[in-house]
Amino acid sequence: MSLLRIWAVTQKGFIQLFRDRxxxxxxxxxxxxxxxxxxxxxxxxxxxxxxxxxDQSQDAESRAYIEAVxxxxxxxxxxxxxxxxEVAQAIDRGDVIAGIFIPPDFAAHxxxxxxxxxxxxxxxxxxxxxxxYAAADVIAQNYAGKLQLEKIKRMGAALQTQPIDxxxxxxxxxxMTNIWFxxxxxxxxxxxxxxxxxxxxxxxxxxxxxxxxxxxVTPIRPVELMLGKIIPNLIITLVNMLSIxxxxxxxxxxxxxxxxxxxxxxxxxxxxxxxxxxxxxxxxSETQKQAQQIIMAVMLVAIVLGGFMxxxxxxxxxxxxxxDLFPLTHFIPIARGIITKGxxxxxxxxxxxxxxxxxAVILLISVRSFxxxxx
Amino acid sequence: MQxxxxxxxxxxxxxxxxxxxxxxxxxDWRTLLMILGLPILEMFLFAYAVNMxxxxxxxxxxxxxxxxxxxxxxxxxxxxxFFDLELYTSSEQQVIQAIESGKAVAxxxxxxxxxxxxxxxxxxxxxxxxxxxxxxxxSGYRAASAIAQTQSMVVVAQKLxxxxxxxxxxPVFxxxxxxxxxxMDGMIFxLPxxxxxxxQMLTMNLTAMSVVREQELGILEQILVTPARxxxxxxxxxxxxILISVLDLAIILVVxxxxxxxxxxxxxxxxxxxxxxxxxxxxxxxxxxxxxxKTQKEAQQITSVVLMLSMLLTGMMYPRSTMPxxxxxxxxLIPVTYYLxxxxxxxxxxxxxxxxxxxxxxxxxxxxxVIVAAAKLFKKRLD
Numbered sequence: 001m002s003l004l005r006i007w008a009v010t011q012k013g014f015i016q017l018f019r020d021r022x023x024x025x026x027x028x029x030x031x032x033x034x035x036x037x038x039x040x041x042x043x044x045x046x047x048x049x050x051x052x053x054x055d056q057s058q059d060a061e062s063r064a065y066i067e068a069v070x071x072x073x074x075x076x077x078x079x080x081x082x083x084x085x086e087v088a089q090a091i092d093r094g095d096v097i098a099g100i101f102i103p104p105d106f107a108a109h110x111x112x113x114x115x116x117x118x119x120x121x122x123x124x125x126x127x128x129x130x131x132x133y134a135a136a137d138v139i140a141q142n143y144a145g146k147l148q149l150e151k152i153k154r155m156g157a158a159l160q161t162q163p164i165d166x167x168x169x170x171x172x173x174x175x176m177t178n179i180w181f182x183x184x185x186x187x188x189x190x191x192x193x194x195x196x197x198x199x200x201x202x203x204x205x206x207x208x209x210x211x212x213x214x215x216x217v218t219p220i221r222p223v224e225l226m227l228g229k230i231i232p233n234l235i236i237t238l239v240n241m242l243s244i245x246x247x248x249x250x251x252x253x254x255x256x257x258x259x260x261x262x263x264x265x266x267x268x269x270x271x272x273x274x275x276x277x278x279x280x281x282x283x284x285s286e287t288q289k290q291a292q293q294i295i296m297a298v299m300l301v302a303i304v305l306g307g308f309m310x311x312x313x314x315x316x317x318x319x320x321x322x323x324d325l326f327p328l329t330h331f332i333p334i335a336r337g338i339i340t341k342g343x344x345x346x347x348x349x350x351x352x353x354x355x356x357x358x359x360a361v362i363l364l365i366s367v368r369s370f371x372x373x374x375x
Numbered sequence: 376m377q378x379x380x381x382x383x384x385x386x387x388x389x390x391x392x393x394x395x396x397x398x399x400x401x402x403d404w405r406t407l408l409m410i411l412g413l414p415i416l417e418m419f420l421f422a423y424a425v426n427m428x429x430x431x432x433x434x435x436x437x438x439x440x441x442x443x444x445x446x447x448x449x450x451x452x453x454x455x456x457f458f459d460l461e462l463y464t465s466s467e468q469q470v471i472q473a474i475e476s477g478k479a480v481a482x483x484x485x486x487x488x489x490x491x492x493x494x495x496x497x498x499x500x501x502x503x504x505x506x507x508x509x510x511x512x513x514s515g516y517r518a519a520s521a522i523a524q525t526q527s528m529v530v531v532a533q534k535l536x537x538x539x540x541x542x543x544x545x546p547v548f549x550x551x552x553x554x555x556x557x558x559m560d561g562m563i564f565x566l567p568x569x570x571x572x573x574x575q576m577l578t579m580n581l582t583a584m585s586v587v588r589e590q591e592l593g594i595l596e597q598i599l600v601t602p603a604r605x606x607x608x609x610x611x612x613x614x615x616x617i618l619i620s621v622l623d624l625a626i627i628l629v630v631x632x633x634x635x636x637x638x639x640x641x642x643x644x645x646x647x648x649x650x651x652x653x654x655x656x657x658x659x660x661x662x663x664x665x666x667x668x669k670t671q672k673e674a675q676q677i678t679s680v681v682l683m684l685s686m687l688l689t690g691m692m693y694p695r696s697t698m699p700x701x702x703x704x705x706x707x708l709i710p711v712t713y714y715l716x717x718x719x720x721x722x723x724x725x726x727x728x729x730x731x732x733x734x735x736x737x738x739x740x741x742x743x744x745v746i747v748a749a750a751k752l753f754k755k756r757l758d
Contacts, residue, residue, distance in 0.1 A: 026676045037687050091554055093730045119449035121555030124723040128694050134517055136551045166501050168516055171474060173506030181509040190629035201672060288671050289584055293409035297416060304420045311429050311510040319424045340507040347476045
């Protein structure tokens with residue numbers, strides 16, 4: 001192996017990279033746009049749901065109930081109609097997402113202890129519907145609790161209504177700030193996607209253009225060629241990751257709890273998995289279009305199953321196993337462990353071992369198939 | 376050729392170009408297979424992997440009271456199915472350690488004098504969550520406070536009964552009805568989203584990549600040397616791609632309706648017409664991108680930016696109601712936003728034009744603008 005020859009290929013890679021300014025700018029800007037979107041656009045905690053009310057009782061108790069609903073901050077009362085049909089129509093039209101219907105004689109029923117209130121929720125948006133469902137429940141419970149307290153007080157009992165109180169403490173992220181949770185996952189995702197995409201496109205492009213054969217006529221050996229190709233991509237990938245992390249820390253105030261050195265070097269190891277997968281994809285695809293399609297499918301599966309966007313605990317076992325096949329799945333807990341929890345190798349050694357083994361296997365397979373493709 | 380009218384010869388040219396395109400598509404069967412297989416993969420993934428309500432949270436317990444009531448409380452946690460009490464330790468510190476090492480995601484600490492505290496009416500249970508896992512915390516938080524509240528009610532009820540009070544029932548019953556999707560089936564929600572995003576991605580990609588590729592290879596110029604005019608070329612390219620897109624849409628619909636049993640409530644004809652419009656405007660968008668991008672790599676990057684924006688901002692998965700106005704406005708520029716509302720309206724709600732003419736109008740206007748712009752710019756670029 002000759003360092004000189006590897007360096008020559010690396011230089012060629014950099015020259016190609018810097019010549020295509022537009023692509024380079026895009027490559028560097030894309031992760032930042034993504035981060036800003038995740039930081040500012042996505043909020044799964046739905047509140048202020050536009051709500052319409054049909055109150056057929058129109059008495060002091062029903063109004064007090066509606067006020068309690070409005071005061072929760074979850075439902076925003078935007079209008080009043082007179083029948084439950086009109087409520088359903090407003091949801092059909094998409095003017096509101098939820099509706100409250102209170103049948104006549106609410107006050108009388110309340111005295112008898114069998115008052116009914118119905119909530120209608122637009123089920124075509126499941127995420128909002130789920131939150132609304134839970135919120136309606138909580139509000140009703142609180143309201144019932146308040147009424148009960150009054151009842152008990154009238155009975156003259158000297159009792160606490162809440163003898164057991166659950167005090168909830170959330171470790172690492174006490175205010176449940178979304179972006180704190182997103183940053184480690186995004187770092188992992190960027191490391192994986194960028195290294196995979198860059199390697200694949202660079203190699204397929206050379207194959208299509210026939211320049212790989214030209215390079216092989218020179219004294220360079222396949223392994224040297226491969227290393228030379230990988231280095232520029234590795235550097236860009238790491239720059240991308242660092243720009244996300246830097247923005248997360250400086251702009252969004254995400255705390256970095258653990259050892260930065262440990263995180264950086266594990267990131268480098270992890271990037272090699274993407275680079276290896278890239279080699280593999282490039283050796284099975286003939287055109288850029290094919291490569292793009294394969295990458296898309298791989299990334300889709302990896303991101304959905306890896307635990308970045310969706311919780312892994314609820315997945316069926318078979319899918320968890322498939323998820324385990326992707327290195328991303330093993331790196332996400334590492335990233336969260338170091339960045340958010342601030343734990344070290346002593347707590348993470350299982351995931352780190354899994355990661356290292358995977359990277360080694362992937363590299364071995366990909367180097368083989370890359371060599372075969374060339375010889 | 377002499378007897379033919381201009382129209383006839385143009386039709387012939389378009390037909391020839393269509394054939395060429397179709398042959399190219401069929402020859403690259405690997406790509407074709409991926410195009411047709413990707414939506415199915417995506418649907419199965421979303422259907423079986425994505426479940427946002429979390430239960431059976433691995434939980435570590437430190438019961439320092441070891442009494443009857445603390446056991447009742449822990450039983451209530453366990454039977455709620457939200458918490459799986461897997462590990463038992465003897466101090467708060469060990470609970471935190473278990474969470475730190477990732478062995479558990481939640482922890483419960485019951486203080487030593489729990490029983491006495493209940494009698495005094497002020498017992499406190501400490502529940503600790505791993506905050507690095509936002510999804511679990513959100514579900515667990517709610518479940519934990521609900522369980523504590525019910526347990527409180529039980530204790531109060533017992534005391535009241537002992538004091539000789541009459542029956543004790545909650546005075547208000549709420550019934551929540553979820554319209555259109557009573558069981559909150561995730562697939563009913565995801566299917567329209569998958570259709571919208573995939574159609575957009577597919578249509579844009581198909582034309583953008585193939586036009587740019589032909590530009591790169593100089594094939595476009597070669598074709599233009601023949602009597603074919605830019606208009607013929609673009610129609611010849613569009614038609615086979617429309618066929619593929621429609622085929623893709625049909626596959627998703629069939630799998631969704633027959634395998635996942637997603638109900639189709641509204642008018643199929645309306646759905647088909649508006650989808651066709653959306654497909655044609657997506658293909659035109661691809662042509663527009665091809666006039667900007669010089670290489671396939673650039674085209675790919677532009678389409679992936681559009682794709683990313685569409686996935687995050689159009690309401691496919693993430694609620695649009697919680698976005699800040701500026702971000703929401705950016706989402707409003709993407710046609711998928713309107714198309715999604717329309718097909719959710721038709722498929723899930725079963726409503727017609729009277730309820731959603733505004734969204735349809737926006738989609739139609741957008742479609743016309745893109746198609747005209749694409750035709751103009753493409754012609755200009757070639758002339």
